Amino acid sequence: MKKGSFQWMKSLNRTIILNKIRTDGPISRAQIAKETKLTPPTVSSLVSELIEKELVIESEQGESIGGRKPTLLVINSDRFYIIGLDVGAKKIRAILIDLSGKTIDKTQTLIPKPISNEDLLTLIKRTINHLTSNHDTIEVIGIGVGMHGAVDVETGSSLFAPGLNLRDIPIKKELEAEYDVPVKVDNDVRAMAFGEYWFMEEKKDESIVTVNIGIGVGAGIVLNGKIFHGKYDLAGEIGHMTVDLKGNLCSCGNIGCWQTLISGPAIGEAARNQLERYPESLLLNMVEGDVQKIEGKTVYEAAVAGDALSKEILEGTGVYIGIGLTNLIHMLNPSKIIIGGGVANASPFILPIIKETISERGLTRQAKATPIYCSNQGAYGTAIGACALILGEIFEGDVPVVG
Template identity: 50%
Template sequence: MQRGSFQWMKSLNKAIILNKIRTSEPISRAQIAKDTQLTPPTVGSIVKELLEQELILESKLGESQGGRKPTMLVLNTSGFHIIGIDVGLSNIQFIVSDLSGKVVEESEEHLAENVTKEQFLSLLIKGVKQLIDQHSQLKFIGIGVAMHGIVDTDMGVSIFAPNLQLRDIPIKSHLEEFFEMDVKVENDAKAFALGEAWFQDRINHKSMVAVNIGRGIGAGIVIGGKLYNGEHGIAGEIGHMMIDIYGKKCSCGNHGCLQTLASGPAIVERTKELLDKGEASILTKWMDKVELTAELVHKAALHEDSLAVKILHETGVYIGIALTNLVHIYNPSKIILGGGVSKAGDFILTSMRETLRERAISERAQQTSITISELGQYGSSLGSVALILTDLFEPNLE
């Protein structure tokens, strides 16, 4: 097992070459020199170092361009591993991932309702230590943490975690002191966005937005292959984008935020209101046995229940309005949806896309791609892994 940081990797040319291999493998030394405009001796010297450090491997022979067949280079994705952490509502998910995003192990720790700051940090230590002990043969290079709420990414501190009602949690310093390796901490929605850019698109899309819709709603904005945090770190808080100035009061104190209209709890509340008014639905019978949830509304929609279908359609319209606003401000090439509500699929996607087509100001903007995440249950966990990878590779997209 290897602990510590990759500070010895922090030369620009190394990062450029390593990232070139990652995005274009298999690739020859000559092609790297041509594409990066670095001299062949420089490429040869750095490639030699990367081979010695086992970050890359020599692969098959390439096609001859008139001389000997060149030896191709690939990233040694299974040579090093990262621990990713996603702090959820009631559980903390821990994963061990290789450099390609392949999850080789996972575990969970339960979060008590009234967990203290000290207990929370102890759970993080326990979960990470358990995975490291189970895989002592692996070389770990860092720990990423996806944390809900407001995060100071530079200091690695959770400023406020509303679901836990905890403030000023020194996650980075606490884990780095215990494990002696690099730790990165980021808001979960932003980490999710970075994971999508890194593992799904290999950062082919220089500008994209990933929206996480569950109990709350947050987004991560990727510009030029890197997360955009804004001046005070709140960029992407679209859950608090005001859609209806006369709407319901949000947890943030404002009225009519997107979160009051399209989050999981909002779907439940709107459904209850319509049921109380006497609208017919299969949900009335189901609620005798189980609690009403957004997931249950989706299940009813699958049974062609008209009330459930209408609720999810309206939810898609509200989200579509918010996405149209994002398109007008950031003009991303792609929008990816994740979180529990996104599992409703076409029940919300169709009205979302229709709303964007009706409201976006240009024809090309109207065609902005909106898709569901393929990272599944590991969305934010793999995003936290990507936090370490971006620090290692320092993508150069110019």
């Protein structure tokens, strides 16, 4: 991996042109000027800069409308690359992509426990180096990090990583010093949400919510193309919305949080508690009689195999998810909701029930019909979203360019 040197492009016009080429290319200089309301000399000058920096190339000639055929412009997608990291409670997933989002390589590293801040940072760097070890000629222009837990987005620090019991990890500072490229750090679910938004094929002016349902429950909110963080980066902690005043104790210390009803551990606990009603359940054989080994994944696998208890639990989970999402729809009125995380793998069992519940409880016809999808990004969804954090900076924010 080459370590580029960078400067920050502050020109709004340059950013507008670059993003126009990304979204509408191949496109001519004249068409850019017409659609952006910028003057032709301004467009010509800034395009020349972008070509010089190798972010844009001339691809082909368009149709003539009288006179010479115009030269069309496209993003030079395979010239620069981005690294995305998903730092979870158990492992680090890393992915290398080009500017079009094409995956070049990926890897993962298990996180030993206990681990210190310094050792985690060393492990992150080792993962990056392993990812790029076979790509010496590739020039990386940014690193995005989706970090589980609470994150200070401005400083790029992990304030608290509950799965690792670590606090105040200076991720951005360490990685920028090591690799001399811009680094953006955000909460893992917000990164996942921005990835879902960035790579969707529809127009980009929509607002979406991604709800990650796994060991815990969190949401990433994208409003009009921007991640919504809230005043102190707390926006999206929807798993701790109280839905049952007489419910179970949550890891946060409160009673009856949504997370206690729909997370992977909650699904496993529900199965363990109801086994007496289904003594013939496949679950017992799958864990060789050790009830404590029943997890959410076990319930899903048993449901696939036709287990009645497991199907019942997943369908009940779908109802609770639908109730929570209905509340979310009434609060934010998103154009769509995407469900990610391990529980999303059970979509054949839960998704129809979720939609049915929202249809029953939605306040208006439009609310009832809010599109609900399960993510298809897979295990590397957060890492892909972390790459999107950098892509958003390049094409829609302050633009890092090789100097």
